[in-house]
Amino acid sequence: xxxxxxxDTQSAAERAEREEMFGFHPEILGEAGELPRKVDDRDxxxxxxxxx
Amino acid sequence: MPRKGHPDYAVxxxxxxxxxxxxxxxxxxxxxxxxxxxxxxxxxxxxxxxxGMSGLTRMQKDRERLFPRGTTADLGDPRMRRHLPTEGQxxxxxxxxxxxxxxxxxxxxxxTMPLTQLRAQKDLVTRPERWRDLNDQLSANTGDIQALSExxxxxxxxxxxxxxxxxxxxxxxxxxxxxxxxxxxxxHQNLPGFLRNNFAAGDRVAFDRFTHxxxxxxxxxxxxxxxxxxxxxxxxxxxxxAYLGQSDKKDNTQHLLPRGLxxxxxxxxxxxxxxxxxxxxxxxxxxxxxxxxxP
Numbered sequence: 001x002x003x004x005x006x007x008d009t010q011s012a013a014e015r016a017e018r019e020e021m022f023g024f025h026p027e028i029l030g031e032a033g034e035l036p037r038k039v040d041d042r043d044x045x046x047x048x049x050x051x052x
Numbered sequence: 053m054p055r056k057g058h059p060d061y062a063v064x065x066x067x068x069x070x071x072x073x074x075x076x077x078x079x080x081x082x083x084x085x086x087x088x089x090x091x092x093x094x095x096x097x098x099x100x101x102x103x104g105m106s107g108l109t110r111m112q113k114d115r116e117r118l119f120p121r122g123t124t125a126d127l128g129d130p131r132m133r134r135h136l137p138t139e140g141q142x143x144x145x146x147x148x149x150x151x152x153x154x155x156x157x158x159x160x161x162x163x164t165m166p167l168t169q170l171r172a173q174k175d176l177v178t179r180p181e182r183w184r185d186l187n188d189q190l191s192a193n194t195g196d197i198q199a200l201s202e203x204x205x206x207x208x209x210x211x212x213x214x215x216x217x218x219x220x221x222x223x224x225x226x227x228x229x230x231x232x233x234x235x236x237x238x239x240h241q242n243l244p245g246f247l248r249n250n251f252a253a254g255d256r257v258a259f260d261r262f263t264h265x266x267x268x269x270x271x272x273x274x275x276x277x278x279x280x281x282x283x284x285x286x287x288x289x290x291x292x293x294a295y296l297g298q299s300d301k302k303d304n305t306q307h308l309l310p311r312g313l314x315x316x317x318x319x320x321x322x323x324x325x326x327x328x329x330x331x332x333x334x335x336x337x338x339x340x341x342x343x344x345x346x347p
Contacts, residue, residue, distance in 0.1 A: 014167065018162050019159070019163075020175070021155075021159075023177070024177050024296065025179065027179050
């Protein structure tokens with residue numbers, strides 16, 4: 001590949017990258033992480049499945 | 053803010069880990085909550101000192117800052133500020149003209165920003181594990197970027213710059229929507245009371261993380277699986293962030309808000325919305341106004 005061809009390919013790749021209208025990953029079903037509850041003064045534990 | 057019924061606790065809507073666009077609220081010990089607020093305040097004092105240092109260029113100050121500076125262009129017209137809807141006002145899709153203009157601003161920004169910034173932004177929003185890990189680190193450290201590894205600091209700063217590039221092109225305000233899942237014992241019956249007890253007008257809410265939002269309530273309603281009815285919506289008035297949506301050809305008005313924002317609660321209300329196909333729905337809404345300090 002000549003230098004000119006290489007530069008053209010690179011420019012086209014850069015242009016495509018800039019024109020891409022990417023969005024957020026559609027991971028929309030992720031449930032809440034470990035939610036806390038107070039056990040005594042400052043200690044927390046993750047709720048079990050029954051308490052959810 | 054301390055809970056009225058349980059003064060030992062506070063609800064931090066941005067504290068729980070999440071790989072999805074939805075924020076996960078957590079109950080935190082009141083002492084911890086106050087310590088975190090004091091920590092943020094200390095970091096902002098450091099930013100104010102950086103801004104006051106003579107002999108540093110604008111670029112050097114931005115590199116030293118711990119929170120990203122807002123860089124929004126002047127409002128094109130006072131009518132472009134966008135105000136929070138009033139109680140009883142139906143939330144409708146934004147106009148085709150608005151979507152097309154915001155999309156054009158996005159294209160113009162992407163055409164000129166450094167590719168390293170564009171790639172950092174794409175990496176953050178298209179890799180759920182990266183979205184979770186960087187945001188969890190920011191939350192754990194109340195937004196103190198210097199607590200992150202060199203590599204992670206570099207990515208966060210590049211995303212900050214990418215958002216600022218968009219803000220410099222943006223001469224309009226935003227009203228945005230973002231889902232927030234309340235703790236596990238909340239359901240559709242006690243959600244309204246829980247919100248009113250824990251988000252009183254004038255309370256402050258801090259977002260240490262980057263935030264996913266959209267410009268349309270019906271769109272945000274479609275981004276969440278909520279069989280228990282514990283997900284509320286933040287309705288945010290701000291001028292910050294970058295449009296990551298598309299033109300009017302698609303129903304996609306996503307928006308990336310920067311990290312390190314502070315909001316004031318305006319109120320809680322049940323709001324109805326309308327989708328483009330005419331269907332309607334209701335959501336419990338917490339209205340917030342951007343009050344991020346700007347040293």
